[in-house]
Each structure stands twice: as structure tokens, then as C-alpha cells.
Amino acid sequence: MFLFIVFALIAIVAALGVILSRKPVYSALFLLLNFCTLAAMYIMLQAQFLAMVQVIVYAGAIVVLFLFVMMLIGGGELSDSRKKGASLRGWLTWPHVTALVLSVLLVAGLIYGLIAGTLAPRQGNAIAFGQGSVEAIASVLYTEYVLPFELTSLLLLVGMIGAVVLARREA
Amino acid sequence: MVPTEYYLVLSAILFTIGVVGVLIRRNVLIIFMSVEMMLNAVNLSFVALARHFTDLNGQIFVLMVMVVAAAEVAVGLAIVMTIVRRKDTTNIEDVNLLKG
Numbered sequence: 284m285f286l287f288i289v290f291a292l293i294a295i296v297a298a299l300g301v302i303l304s305r306k307p308v309y310s311a312l313f314l315l316l317n318f319c320t321l322a323a324m325y326i327m328l329q330a331q332f333l334a335m336v337q338v339i340v341y342a343g344a345i346v347v348l349f350l351f352v353m354m355l356i357g358g359g360e361l362s363d364s365r366k367k368g369a370s371l372r373g374w375l376t377w378p379h380v381t382a383l384v385l386s387v388l389l390v391a392g393l394i395y396g397l398i399a400g401t402l403a404p405r406q407g408n409a410i411a412f413g414q415g416s417v418e419a420i421a422s423v424l425y426t427e428y429v430l431p432f433e434l435t436s437l438l439l440l441v442g443m444i445g446a447v448v449l450a451r452r453e454a
Numbered sequence: 455m456v457p458t459e460y461y462l463v464l465s466a467i468l469f470t471i472g473v474v475g476v477l478i479r480r481n482v483l484i485i486f487m488s489v490e491m492m493l494n495a496v497n498l499s500f501v502a503l504a505r506h507f508t509d510l511n512g513q514i515f516v517l518m519v520m521v522v523a524a525a526e527v528a529v530g531l532a533i534v535m536t537i538v539r540r541k542d543t544t545n546i547e548d549v550n551l552l553k554g
Contacts (some may be wrong), residue, residue, distance in 0.1 A: 287456045291464045298468050298491055302475030307483045307544075314487050317468075321494055328461070328505045330513050337497075340520050345490065345527045352531045353483060356538040383474070390470045394463050423510050424517070431514075435521040442525030449532035 287327065294320040311349045318342040332417050461502035468495035482534055482546045486527070493523045 297320060300313035318341040325334035424432055472495060475488030497516045504512025538544055 284456055287460060291460075294464065295467055295471070298471040301487055301491060302471060302479060302484065304484075307481055310484050310487055314491065317491060318494065321498055324461070324464075324498060325501055327456070328501045330501045330504070330516075333497075333501060333513055333516055336517065336520060340524055341490075341494070345524060348527055348531055349483065349487065352535055356535055356544065390467055394466065419510060420513060420517070423514060428514050431518060435518060438525050439521060442528050446528040446532040449529065450535055 287324075290320050290323050290327070294324070307353055308350070311346055311353065314349070315342055315346045318346065332420050458502050458506040462499055465495045465499040465502065468492075468498070480546050481544050482538070482549075483544060485546060486530060486534065490523060490527065493519060 294317055297313045297317040301310045301317065304310040304313060318337060322334040322337040322342070325331070325337060469492050472488045472490075472492035475491065476485050479485055479488070497519055500512045500516045500519070504510065504516075537549060541548055
């Protein structure tokens with residue numbers, strides 16, 4: 284329980300760091316921290332295979348891709364700064380205020396609903412959970428979900444072709 | 455064992471932080487990162503409920519979401535790079551050719 288609180292705090296602070304950082308590189312590093320914390324939580328939730336996939340795919344590929352793109356196009360930390368200087372009045376435009384109010388309402392509503400039991404999930408039947416190991420996921424992935432599995436490979440191929448075509452310089 | 459509701463609350467908070475990030479930041483890369491954070495929050499929700507119902511389908515779905523997110527990041531960053539090269543700005547308010 285204590286471990287969950289620690290990971291939750293780190294995840295939340297890292298998420299706030301992503302959206303509040305001045306420089307995009309700091310945001311990418313905070314995002315990396317967030318992903319790794321989530322991977323730790325997946326281990327706590329007995330999803331060890333997913334935790335490793337999270338580290339490899341999200342932390343190891345997607346964040347690296349973000350950093351590469353920032354290296355190529357320069358991040359652009361100056362484009363997000365306010366023109367009139369750092370003032371709180373200048374920041375409180377109606378989109379910002381609306382975003383803040385709605386997000387606070389969303390979180391408050393969800394938390395209230397979940398804690399008070401109105402949104403609580405019902406206890407399901409205890410089927411063979413298989414402890415989230417590689418064998419358990421493989422036994423389901425290659426039998427029951429073999430079609431989505433093959434389609435994801437097709438999706439990745441299409442994504443790769445699209446990325447190569449889009450990022451080409453005009454020859 | 456930590457109650458499932460705590461994980462769902464954390465997932466809600468992370469998702470909301472992602473939404474706020476998309477709404478208030480103007481740097482296109484930070485917006486993209488906030489979208490990835492939203493996807494991760496939903497993944498956490500899936501995994502927590504998979505353990506709650508001891509159903510492995512939740513984890514399989516998370517695998518699919520991760521694959522889709524990876525493909526989306528690849529293509530999305532290619533688009534972002536092309537736009538930034540053309541317009542020489544990472545401010546999303548400058549990408550307004552379709553504005554009425």
C-alpha cells in the first residue's frame with residue numbers, strides 16, 4: 284500500500300512535469316519517468332509481461348523517438364512562452380480557465396463516484412488468471428486473439444511505410 | 455492488496471492531466487506527449503480491471519493499445535516533422551490553413 288502511494292505520487296508529479304515544463308526535452312524526460320512508474324505499477328498488478336513491454340515499447344522506443352524528433356526539429360521551447368511575460372492574469376484566459384475547471388470537475392466526479400461506490404466495479408468470477416506471465420498471455424494471444432495479433436503486425440507495417448513516406452525530404 | 459478503485463482514481467487523475475496538457479499547451483510535441491499520457495492512463499485502468507476480474511483479456515487489449523500507440527507515434531511524429539520543417543514553428547496555433 285505504501286509502495287502504491289509512492290508510485291502514484293511519482294506518476295502524478297511526473298505527469299504534471301510533462302505538461303508544465305518550459306523545455307520540451309524536460310517534458311520528454313518526465314514522460315519517461317511516468318512510463319517507468321506505470322511499468323512498476325503493472326508489476327504490482329501482476330502484469331509482468333506488460334510491464335516489460337511497457338518499458339521496451341513506451342520508455343525505450345516512443346520516448347526515444349520523441350527525443351530524436353526534438354533533436355531534428357529543435358524542440359522549440361521559445362514558441363510556447365507568453366509574449367507579455369510571465370503573468371498570472373495573462374494566463375487566465377477563458378480556454379485555460381475552462382480547461383482547469385472541467386478537469387477539476389472530472390477528477391472530483393470520478394474520485395467521488397469510485398470511492399462512494401456508485402462507479403465501483405463488480406467482483407467477477409475467478410477464471411484462470413495465469414499470473415500475467417508470458418505463457419499465460421501467449422496461450423491466449425496465439426489461440427483466441429491470433430487474428431488481432433496478425434492485424435497488429437499489418438498495422439505496424441502500414442505505420443512504418445507511412446512514417447518513411449511522410450518524413451522524406453523532397454528529393 | 456491495494457483496492458482496484460485506487461488504481462482507477464490514479465488512472466483518472468493521469469488522464470485528466472493529459473487532457474489539461476492537450477488543452478493548455480501550444481507546443482505540438484507537448485500536446486503529442488499528453489496524448490500518449492492519456493493512452494497510458496487508460497492502459498493502467500485496463501490492467502487494474504483485468505486483475506480485478508481476473509480476466510486476461512484486459513491485458514491483451516493493453517497490448518493492442520500499445521501497438522496502436524507505437525504506430526500512431528511513428529506516423530504522427532513524421533507528420534509533425536514535416537509540418538515543422540515547412541512552417542519553421544512548433545506552435546500549433548500557426549498551423550491554421552483550414553481556419554475559416
